[in-house]
Amino acid sequence: MAEGVAYWWRGRLHSEREAPPLAIPLKLVKVEAVEWLCPRCGVRAEWGPEPRCPRCGARCEPRTLVEEVPELVDAIEALERAFNRACKARVRGAVLLEPFSPLLPLFTWKLLDLELPDGSQLVGVYAGKPRFLKRGFHNGSTTTFELPGNLAVIVWSGGVVECLVFEVEEPQKLVELLSG
Numbered sequence: 001m002a003e004g005v006a007y008w009w010r011g012r013l014h015s016e017r018e019a020p021p022l023a024i025p026l027k028l029v030k031v032e033a034v035e036w037l038c039p040r041c042g043v044r045a046e047w048g049p050e051p052r053c054p055r056c057g058a059r060c061e062p063r064t065l066v067e068e069v070p071e072l073v074d075a076i077e078a079l080e081r082a083f084n085r086a087c088k089a090r091v092r093g094a095v096l097l098e099p100f101s102p103l104l105p106l107f108t109w110k111l112l113d114l115e116l117p118d119g120s121q122l123v124g125v126y127a128g129k130p131r132f133l134k135r136g137f138h139n140g141s142t143t144t145f146e147l148p149g150n151l152a153v154i155v156w157s158g159g160v161v162e163c164l165v166f167e168v169e170e171p172q173k174l175v176e177l178l179s180g
């Protein structure tokens with residue numbers, strides 16, 4: 001991966017050379033954008049119905065330019081790409097935890113606070129087999145439920161908490177890199 005790829009980490013883009021170990025590789029896509037420039041002093045105006053120069057007040061003129069912006073990927077895809085940079089990793093499943101899930105995690109995750117490119121928040125990580133308590137609805141019975149995999153990642157997104165599960169070669173290494 002060289003040209004046309006940037007590495008996303010904590011809201012910032014890096015080149016491959018300076019990217020932290022778990023920075024997320026994102027393709028750069030070309031998009032057309034319009035900017036408004038003052039014909040007198042060349043100052044860029046804020047977008048508005050009739051953009052005016054913030055310096056001299058002249059009416060600004062539109063100019064089309066091509067910008068490169070990182071592609072949009074969801075949390076599970078972003079994490080799979082990031083983990084694969086450090087060791088072999090693949091997605092094994094995802095379950096909803098809050099607010100409407102009958103599943104209760106039977107593991108304690110390490111707290112984290114890491115923003116992902118789609119705006120969701122990585123709030124926890126656990127190295128081990130993710131097991132859950134499945135609460136009965138009518139008769140009050142409980143059973144357990146487990147997902148294949150050895151690394152669980154807890155992601156918060158718009159009021160919903162999800163547990164994403166991966167099978168990775170080196171779960172402890174990834175926990176350390178995520179916490180660093």
Ligand SMILES: [Zn+2]
Pocket residue numbers: 038039040041042043053054055056057058
């Ligand atoms: Zn001006």
